[in-house]
Amino acid sequence: MKRVLLSVTATILGLVALLGYKTHGQVTTASSGLPSASLPGGSSTTAPADPGSTSSVAPPDPTASTTTASSPTAASGSVVSGSAASTFTGAAESTPYGVVQVRITVVGKTITNVAFAQLTAFDDRSQRINSGAAPILLQETLSAQSANIDSVSGASYTSQGYQQSLQSALDQAGI
Amino acid sequence: MGTVFSLDVRAPGIDHTGIDAVVAWLHWVDETFSTYQADSQISRLGRGELAIGQCPPEVREILERCNELETETDGYFSAYAGGALDPSGLVKGWAIQRASEMLAAAGSINHCVNGGGDVQCTGSAAPGTPWRIGIADPLSPGELAGVVAGHDVAVATSGSAERGAHIIDPHTEMRTNALAGVTVVAAQLATVDAYATAAFAMGGRAPAWIESKPGYHALIIYADGRRWTTPNFMAHQ
Numbered sequence: 001m002k003r004v005l006l007s008v009t010a011t012i013l014g015l016v017a018l019l020g021y022k023t024h025g026q027v028t029t030a031s032s033g034l035p036s037a038s039l040p041g042g043s044s045t046t047a048p049a050d051p052g053s054t055s056s057v058a059p060p061d062p063t064a065s066t067t068t069a070s071s072p073t074a075a076s077g078s079v080v081s082g083s084a085a086s087t088f089t090g091a092a093e094s095t096p097y098g099v100v101q102v103r104i105t106v107v108g109k110t111i112t113n114v115a116f117a118q119l120t121a122f123d124d125r126s127q128r129i130n131s132g133a134a135p136i137l138l139q140e141t142l143s144a145q146s147a148n149i150d151s152v153s154g155a156s157y158t159s160q161g162y163q164q165s166l167q168s169a170l171d172q173a174g175i
Numbered sequence: 176m177g178t179v180f181s182l183d184v185r186a187p188g189i190d191h192t193g194i195d196a197v198v199a200w201l202h203w204v205d206e207t208f209s210t211y212q213a214d215s216q217i218s219r220l221g222r223g224e225l226a227i228g229q230c231p232p233e234v235r236e237i238l239e240r241c242n243e244l245e246t247e248t249d250g251y252f253s254a255y256a257g258g259a260l261d262p263s264g265l266v267k268g269w270a271i272q273r274a275s276e277m278l279a280a281a282g283s284i285n286h287c288v289n290g291g292g293d294v295q296c297t298g299s300a301a302p303g304t305p306w307r308i309g310i311a312d313p314l315s316p317g318e319l320a321g322v323v324a325g326h327d328v329a330v331a332t333s334g335s336a337e338r339g340a341h342i343i344d345p346h347t348e349m350r351t352n353a354l355a356g357v358t359v360v361a362a363q364l365a366t367v368d369a370y371a372t373a374a375f376a377m378g379g380r381a382p383a384w385i386e387s388k389p390g391y392h393a394l395i396i397y398a399d400g401r402r403w404t405t406p407n408f409m410a411h412q
Contacts, residue, residue: 148307149307149308149309149319149322150183150287150296150300150306150307150308151181151183151287151289151294151296151306151308151309152289152292152308152309152310152311152319153289153292153293153294153308153309153310153311153323153330153331153332153358154292154310154311154313154332154333154334154356154358
């Protein structure tokens with residue numbers, strides 16, 4: 001299990017790095033506020049766990065041309081003509097705080113995109129600032145519906161669900 | 176260990192070689208320092224199978240820094256906190272800080288490295304725009320307790336939210352610690368990470384202690400929902 005997680009971690013590392021510099025500064029993943037790769041900004045998270053269907057998610061970066069996530073009708077495991085990319089959706093994993101489901105796009109044996117099919121603990125609608133008795137750290141963000149953040153500190157409780165779902169997707173892809 | 180690391184490298188970006196080097200570094204840190212691997216250097220050192228002189232210099236560096244931190248934190252940070260040798264409270268932040276430095280050495284000007292919720296930022300998210308790091312609310316999962324904005328900034332959070340996935344017993348946590356979470360913010364992640372760990376362990380003593388550390392900012396969230404910040408945290412850019 002440890003070695004699997006390590007390879008998963010390395011894959012994520014390489015993947016995020018790949019996306020990061022390929023897009024030459026365009027904010028693809030982290031602008032949606034997740035500490036890992038590629039959450040399509042503003043996406044609906046009502047996608048069912050059925051890997052055969054996808055919500056109409058699209059990465060915010062239009063230059064991520066090898067992904068199939070931009071096609072609302074792309075089914076898990078299908079091949080999109082012209083790019084020879086396949087998508088695989090991992091099992092939806094429950095964490096104490098929500099459901100995590102990961103979808104990967106593969107070209108050959110290379111993962112070219114990772115997206116969250118579901119991440120209910122962190123979808124934009126629930127990501128509001130607790131404005132109870134909280135001191136104001138940044139005045140312009142407390143009143144915002146969406147915090148528009150680059151990364152999150154202290155959120156590692158979603159990691160386990162993410163890794164399990166990602167491993168599920170990797171198994172399907174045969175990587 | 177299972178920590179998820181992410182690298183967010185923005186324009187002008189760097190060559191793939193620099194990224195590969197960071198990936199290799201993080202693997203090496205895990206192989207050397209993982210207490211979950213019986214044959215890691217740190218595990219073998221802890222069992223007395225190795226002498227410190229037989230370990231890579233980074234191991235000595237970490238252990239020496241742990242000793243210093245034990246003094247700096249009035250004993251609340253210790254590499255022997257659980258009985259066996261475990262410098263993990265320093266290693267993760269240190270590894271991420273080093274990764275960030277490696278990216279800079281490779282020519283990156285703007286990047287953000289996150290490892291399991293510990294974050295080291297360099298430069299800007301976009302021209303003229305600071306990085307914005309959300310702080311997970313330990314009492315309201317899925318929500319943020321605040322957002323830290325900064326350029327060359329490190330953010331580490333210690334507390335029940337961070338450990339919730341492993342120790343799912345919020346009632347016990349609340350009985351043994353008055354704090355739900357501590358977020359520490361300063362320039363460099365290695366010490367920030369260790370300070371967050373120590374501050375959480377300190378419980379009610381944390382505010383006075385962190386206030387005594389110039390240049391360190393903190394947000395403390397108590398189990399009963401009260402919050403405290405260092406005096407000039409809100410002006411922290």
